[in-house]
Amino acid sequence: MPEKPARNVRKDVVRNREVLVAAARAELSEHGLALSLEQVARRAGVGIATLYRHFPKxxxxxxxxxxxxxxxxxxxxxxxxxxxxxxxxxxxxxxxxxxxxxxxxxxxxxxxxxxxxxxxxxxxxxxxxxxxxxxxxxxxxxxxxxxxxxxxxxxxxxxxxxxxxxxxxxxxxxxxxxxxxxxxxxxxxxxxxxxxxxxxxxxxxxxxxxxxxxxxxxxxx
Structure with missing residues (x-):
C-alpha cells in the first residue's frame, strides 16, 4: 500500500489534535477533572494511542x-x-x-x-x-x-x-x-x-x- 504524502499526514495530525481538544472540552465541561481519557478518545473517534501521541500526560x-x-x-x-x-x-x-x-x-x-x-x-x-x-x-x-x-x-x-x-x-x-x-x-x-x-x-x-x-x-x- 502506498504511503500517504507528507502533506496528508500533517493534515491528519492537525485534524486528530483538533478533534481530541474538542472532545476533551466537552468531557471536561460535563465531568470536570475526573474525565475519562478513554471516553475522550471515543468521543473524538480516534484510538487511545492517538490521544497519548498528542498528549502523553x-x-x-x-x-x-x-x-x-x-x-x-x-x-x-x-x-x-x-x-x-x-x-x-x-x-x-x-x-x-x-x-x-x-x-x-x-x-x-x-x-x-x-x-x-x-x-x-x-x-x-x-x-x-x-x-x-x-x-x-x-x-x-x-x-x-x-x-x-x-x-x-x-x-x-x-x-x-x-x-x-x-x-x-x-x-x-x-x-x-x-x-x-x-x-x-x-x-x-x-x-x-x-x-x-x-x-x-x-x-x-x-x-x-x-x-x-x-x-x-x-x-x-
Whole structure:
C-alpha cells in the first residue's frame, strides 16, 4: 500500500489534535477533572494511542483545553478593575465567575485546585491572582468590603460554589445559585461584618490544600 504524502499526514495530525481538544472540552465541561481519557478518545473517534501521541500526560490535555476558559476568567478580573465603583467591581466579578463556572465544570474544578504539568493555565492564574488581590484591596479601601477578607478566602467561596452550582443544574430553576450568591455578597459587606472566628489560611497552606485536592480530583491522591 502506498504511503500517504507528507502533506496528508500533517493534515491528519492537525485534524486528530483538533478533534481530541474538542472532545476533551466537552468531557471536561460535563465531568470536570475526573474525565475519562478513554471516553475522550471515543468521543473524538480516534484510538487511545492517538490521544497519548498528542498528549502523553493527562495534565497536558487539560492544559491545552482549559487555558482558553482560564483566560476568560482572567478577563473578568481585568473588567472588575476597570469598574469605577470598587464594590460593584468585586460583586460583579464573583457573579460573572459563577456564571462562567456554571457552564464549565472543568473550569469550576480547576479554579479550586492546583495541578502539576499545566504551565499555560498556571501562568494565567498567577497573573489573575494578583488582579484578585487588587479587586479586594480596592473594595476594602472604599469601606464597602469587610476588612478581614483575603484572597485565600475566595478559594473557599469557589469550593462552596462548586456544590451549589452542581445542585442548581439539577433544579427546576438552574439559576437558583444567584439567590445564594446574593445572600453571600450581603454577608461580605463591611456593614454586616462580625469578627471572624479564625484567621485565614496562609498562602502556603492554601497552596498545599489545593495541590492535595488536585491529586484527589484526578485520582492521584
Amino acid at each position: 493527562r495534565a497536558e490535555l487539560v492544559d491545552a483545553v482549559l487555558v482558553e476558559a482560564v483566560e476568560q476568567h482572567a478577563e473578568l478580573s481585568e473588567a472588575a478593575l476597570r469598574e469605577s465603583d470598587p464594590w460593584t467591581g468585586f460583586a460583579t466579578f464573583l457573579e460573572r465567575t459563577a456564571e462562567l463556572e456554571s457552564t464549565n465544570r472543568g473550569l469550576n474544578d480547576l479554579l479550586s485546585v492546583q495541578l502539576e504539568g499545566m504551565p499555560a493555565c498556571r501562568a494565567v492564574k498567577l497573573r489573575h491572582y494578583r488582579d484578585i488581590r487588587t479587586i479586594i484591596a480596592r473594595a476594602q479601601e472604599d469601606g464597602s468590603l469587610r476588612a478581614d477578607l483575603r484572597a485565600e478566602d475566595l478559594v473557599f467561596i469557589t469550593w462552596g460554589n462548586a456544590g451549589i452550582l452542581e445542585a442548581s443544574a439539577l433544579a427546576d430553576e438552574p439559576g437558583i445559585w444567584r439567590r445564594h450568591l446574593a445572600f453571600m455578597l450581603d454577608g461580605l459587606r463591611a456593614r454586616a461584618a462580625t469578627p471572624a472566628p479564625l484567621p485565614p489560611m496562609s498562602p502556603a497552606e492554601m497552596q498545599r490544600v489545593m495541590e492535595r485536592l488536585g491529586r484527589k480530583r484526578t485520582g492521584r491522591a
